[in-house]
Each structure stands twice: as C-alpha cells, then as structure tokens.
Amino acid sequence: MSVLALLLAGPLQAWGASARFARRTTEHAPTKSGVLGLLAAAQGRERTDDLSDLAALRFGVRIDQRGTRIRDYQTAKHLDTGRSMPVSERFYLADAVFVAAVEGDDTLVNDLHRAVRNPVYLPYLGRRSCPPARPLDLGIHDGRTLEQVLKEEKWHAAGWYQRRLRDQPEVTLGLLIDAFPGDPGADSLRDLPLSFDPLHRRYALRGVRSDTVSVPNPCARRTTPPDHDPISALGGE
Amino acid sequence: MYLTRFRLNTARSGARKLLASPQAMHAAVMSSFPTLLPSDTSGPRVLWRVDRTSRAEVFLYIVSPPEPDLTHLVEQAGWSTQPEWQTHDYAPFLSRLARGDVWAFRLTANPVHSIRRKPGEPTKLTAHVTPRHQMGWLLSRQDAAGFRVVEKPVEQRRLPQGDEYELVVHNRQNRAFTKKTSKDGLVSLVTATFDGRLEVTDPDALRRTLTTGLGRAKAYGCGLMTLAPADSDR
Numbered sequence: 001m002s003v004l005a006l007l008l009a010g011p012l013q014a015w016g017a018s019a020r021f022a023r024r025t026t027e028h029a030p031t032k033s034g035v036l037g038l039l040a041a042a043q044g045r046e047r048t049d050d051l052s053d054l055a056a057l058r059f060g061v062r063i064d065q066r067g068t069r070i071r072d073y074q075t076a077k078h079l080d081t082g083r084s085m086p087v088s089e090r091f092y093l094a095d096a097v098f099v100a101a102v103e104g105d106d107t108l109v110n111d112l113h114r115a116v117r118n119p120v121y122l123p124y125l126g127r128r129s130c131p132p133a134r135p136l137d138l139g140i141h142d143g144r145t146l147e148q149v150l151k152e153e154k155w156h157a158a159g160w161y162q163r164r165l166r167d168q169p170e171v172t173l174g175l176l177i178d179a180f181p182g183d184p185g186a187d188s189l190r191d192l193p194l195s196f197d198p199l200h201r202r203y204a205l206r207g208v209r210s211d212t213v214s215v216p217n218p219c220a221r222r223t224t225p226p227d228h229d230p231i232s233a234l235g236g237e
Numbered sequence: 238m239y240l241t242r243f244r245l246n247t248a249r250s251g252a253r254k255l256l257a258s259p260q261a262m263h264a265a266v267m268s269s270f271p272t273l274l275p276s277d278t279s280g281p282r283v284l285w286r287v288d289r290t291s292r293a294e295v296f297l298y299i300v301s302p303p304e305p306d307l308t309h310l311v312e313q314a315g316w317s318t319q320p321e322w323q324t325h326d327y328a329p330f331l332s333r334l335a336r337g338d339v340w341a342f343r344l345t346a347n348p349v350h351s352i353r354r355k356p357g358e359p360t361k362l363t364a365h366v367t368p369r370h371q372m373g374w375l376l377s378r379q380d381a382a383g384f385r386v387v388e389k390p391v392e393q394r395r396l397p398q399g400d401e402y403e404l405v406v407h408n409r410q411n412r413a414f415t416k417k418t419s420k421d422g423l424v425s426l427v428t429a430t431f432d433g434r435l436e437v438t439d440p441d442a443l444r445r446t447l448t449t450g451l452g453r454a455k456a457y458g459c460g461l462m463t464l465a466p467a468d469s470d471r
Contacts, residue, residue: 225343228288228343228463228465230463230464231240232465232466233330233463233466234240234329
C-alpha cells in the first residue's frame with residue numbers, strides 16, 4: 001500500500017456533496033467525489049468510464065487553512081439562444097488550503113501520481129472555474145498509512161495565515177478520514193461516486209470520521225524572554 | 238569589579254534623552270567614575286546595558302573596575318527623594334564560577350562579521366540581521382568566551398532547524414545616529430538581546446567575558462553579559 005498526497009490550494013474552491021439544482025453549496029473540506037473526479041480527469045478517463053477502482057481507495061483530507069465561505073449570485077445567458085439561464089447561487093471557499101491523500105494499491109497510486117504530474121484534463125478544485133494556485137503533487141509515501149501521512153505532512157497554510165497564528169507554536173488541524181465499516185462515531189455523507197455519467201450521476205453513502213492533528217507552526221514567535229535578575233546571582237551580598 | 242543597577246525614571250525627560258541616545262548614555266555612565274579619565278584607554282573598561290522589562294521598568298546595569306557614583310544620573314533620570322542605586326561587589330561571585338555550572342544569561346550585543354561581496358574588494362564590516370545569523374554569531378564565539386549554550390532535548394524542539402539551543406533573540410534593533418568624529422558623520426548599529434542558559438566550560442575565560450565584554454560597540458551599551466540563577470524546571 002502507498003499513499004499519494006495532494007495539495008489543494010487556490011483562491012476559490014467548491015466541494016459540493018449534496019448540492020443540487022440552482023443552489024450549489026460547498027462542504028467545508030474537499031469531498032472524496034471531487035478529488036476522485038480530479039484524479040480520474042488527470043488520467044484521462046471519460047465521464048462514463050468505470051471508476052470502481054478509484055472509489056475503493058481510502059481517502060482523507062486535512063484542513064490546513066479553513067478559508068471563508070463566500071456566496072456568488074450568478075446570472076447567465078445561453079450563448080446560442082440568448083435565453084436567460086436559471087439564476088443560481090454558488091458558494092465557494094475563498095483562500096482555503098487542504099492536504100488530501102488517497103491510499104491504495106501501489107500500481108494504481110503510482111499511476112495516479114504520474115497522471116497528476118502529467119494530466120490529460122486539467123485539474124480544478126471542485127468547480128471548473130477554480131484552478132489550483134500551487135502544484136498539486138506532494139509526492140508518494142510508500143509503506144505508510146493514510147493517517148501517518150496526513151499527520152506528518154508539514155503545515156501548508158499561506159505565510160500570512162501562519163504569521164497570524166504566531167502565538168501558537170503548534171496548531172491543531174482538522175482531519176476528515178474515511179471511516180472503517182461499523183465505526184459508531186462516523187458521519188455519513190452521500191459522497192462515494194459510483195458513476196460520473198452526466199446523464200446518470202450516482203453516489204453512495206460514505207462514512208467520515210473526524211479527528212484532529214497538531215503540526216508545528218514554522219512562523220511561531222519565539223518564547224518571550226524570561227525575567228533576568230543578575231543581582232540575585234550574587235547571593236545576597 | 239562592581240556590578241551596579243540603577244532604575245531609570247522614564248517619566249523624566251532626562252531619562253528619555255539618555256534612552257534615546259546611546260551616546261548620551263555612554264557619556265553619563267562614564268561621568269560616574271571620578272578616577273577614570275577619558276584619555277585613559279589602557280585599563281579594563283566599563284560596560285553597561287539597558288534592560289527594558291516594560292515601559293516603566295527600565296534598568297541600567299553597569300560593570301566597572303572602580304565603584305561608580307551615579308548622583309548626576311539620579312538628578313537627571315532618577316527619583317529625587319529616593320536616590321537609589323545598588324552597587325555590589327562582583328569579585329566574590331566571579332571567583333565562585335566553576336566549570337559545569339549552569340546559569341541563565343542575558344547579553345545585548347552588536348553581532349557583525351566582515352565580508353567582501355566580490356573578490357579583490359576590501360572587506361566590510363556588516364551586521365547580522367536575522368535571528369538565525371545573530372544566534373550563529375553568538376554560538377561561534379561561545380567556546381572562546383568560556384561557555385556553551387545549553388542544547389535543548391530533542392523532544393522539546395519545535396522546529397526541524399533553528400531550535401537546537403536554549404536561546405532566544407529578542408529586542409532586535411537597528412539604530413542610527415550622528416557622530417562628529419566618524420567619517421561620514423553617521424553611526425549605524427544593529428543590536429540584539431540574547432537570553433538563554435549556558436554551561437561554564439572555562440571559568441577564567443568566562444570571567445574575562447563578563448568583565449571585558451563580548452563583541453563590538455561596547456560604548457553603545459553592547460557586550461555586557463550578566464548571569465542569573467537558572468530555573469531547573471525550564
């Protein structure tokens with residue numbers, strides 16, 4: 001088993017799990033269906049292709065920088081007919097940074113790594129209008145579990161965000177990892193893609209376990225200087 | 238040797254003038270020694286340092302061979318009803334220093350090195366500006382100065398690099414002032430205050446460091462290192 005880690009950072013991201021029709025919401029962290037879609041596109045799979053091998057990967061994500069949710073009120077006209085398209089509300093995460101990782105069979109993960117470095121269809125962060133701002137690839141980690149990789153990866157938040165938390169030498173980041181079957185503390189989310197066929201999209205339920213992890217803050221302020229009283233060293237003379 | 242502490246009354250304009258100008262402070266400190274003439278440059282020198290804990294808590298420390306008389310400083314920058322400064326005999330403490338002792342230390346210094354930017358150019362005295370280089374400057378001098386900065390246990394280090402020692406750099410300042418006798422009339426000075434824990438490796442060398450100072454710009458409040466009891470729990 002090996003793990004492929006991806007850095008998902010961009011000015012805008014949108015990761016919908018239950019978004020339908022004209023109100024397109026976003027979750028607060030990348031979804032498995034969104035990241036698997038990115039990987040499938042990088043490999044050049046068509047939307048109707050089978051993706052059961054990808055769906056079998058274990059998936060986890062770490063929230064390095066939460067970002068803010070912003071709402072866009074979108075009107076559009078059809079290019080050919082000039083008719084107004086339905087007015088829609090679109091939600092985005094602005095200025096967010098995530099580390100996502102997939103764990104699986106060596107050959108598949110190696111293949112995905114190659115595809116991410118040389119994608120057939122360009123990757124985007126949940127919605128076509130959200131390009132990544134930094135290279136996605138954080139490399140392959142052989143012989144380590146998904147949890148280990150997400151815990152050991154350095155903190156990728158933006159410099160201004162790290163400096164804003166300079167009072168914390170260690171920051172606590174949220175983790176969302178695929179739950180094992182029968183985990184009682186897991187939430188379920190309709191987020192396991194069965195088919196990306198535009199005429200017949202199907203998603204199954206996925207268990208998600210949330211956890212936290214502490215990572216060092218490279219911008220942490222050094223400890224405040226201690227009190228210093230040289231007279232006390234003289235021993236009461 | 239004597240160690241003197243004087244608390245400055247920061248509500249007085251005289252204290253502010255002294256704190257604003259290292260030159261004025263140097264002149265005021267040197268005027269405290271009636272037996273020490275300005276023309277006499279051969280003997281052991283007077284070192285001083287300003288410690289600011291807060292806006293209202295500012296101490297002047299002086300280490301000097303003769304005992305100082307700070308009456309004029311009290312008049313300018315002290316409290317008139319409580320003419321207080323404390324002078325302690327430094328010699329018993331210095332003689333007690335032994336190899337292997339662990340002390341907390343504080344040092345305000347002027348970390349500089351000589352560089353040439355291209356071959357053939359004369360070297361130029363250049364300040365270390367970042368905390369990492371300033372720490373490196375101190376660490377490169379520690380052996381000759383008779384001490385070693387205590388290393389942190391691996392599990393307490395928060396960073397993969399740059400957090401190996403029990404050492405913090407704070408109060409980094411970049412000061413510039415005019416001086417008539419300097420070539421272009423301008424003196425610029427980068428200072429940094431080091432706080433940390435040290436282990437005595439060579440008591441004689443450390444005594445020399447404590448009484449003659451470390452690094453340059455000793456006239457401007459740099460180079461005086463003082464020791465305090467080290468908390469064992471830190």
